[in-house]
Amino acid sequence: MRRIDAIGIGFGIFIAGGLAYLGLQLFGLDGQQAGIWSQALLVIGLMGWLATYILRAVGNKMTYHQQREQYETAFLQQRLDELSPEELARIQAEIEQEDQSQV
Structure with a gap:
């Protein structure tokens, strides 16, 4: 939110309060x-x-938070796309080995 937006919202609430006051008097x-x-x-x-x-x-x-998650997801996807098939297979083998050793 920009500073001018915050000022506008504050001014709008101020005006709405005044209108509510006048409306209640009427x-x-x-x-x-x-x-x-x-x-x-x-x-x-x-x-x-x-x-x-x-x-x-x-x-x-x-x-x-949502923008940061989208950025991280896009960044990791880009890194994954840049891997060669050999590197991807090596990483998958390492993950499978770690999974088997934890069981």
């Missing part, structure tokens, strides 16, 4: 009650966003 609440309820909506929204963020972080579903 709905019939006095200024103090409208302020309390608009703040409550903001806190509930923030807690919901935080919960989704924590779930993504714990589940390794963050963009950086």
Whole structure:
């Protein structure tokens, strides 16, 4: 996310809070009650966003983690494609030998 995106999101939330306050006043609440309820909506929204963020972080579903996995997979595939058939057969034999010695 770019810095301008973060600023835009923050400004959008600020505007949404003000509109919620005005909407609650138009709905019939006095200024103090409208302020309390608009703040409550903001806190509930923030807690919901935080919960989704924590779930993504714990589940390794963050963009950086996914990009890193894709890069590592592509890098290893490229290295595998560069191996000659003799080198590939030698590596496979070594892996099979290690598997048999562990059993």
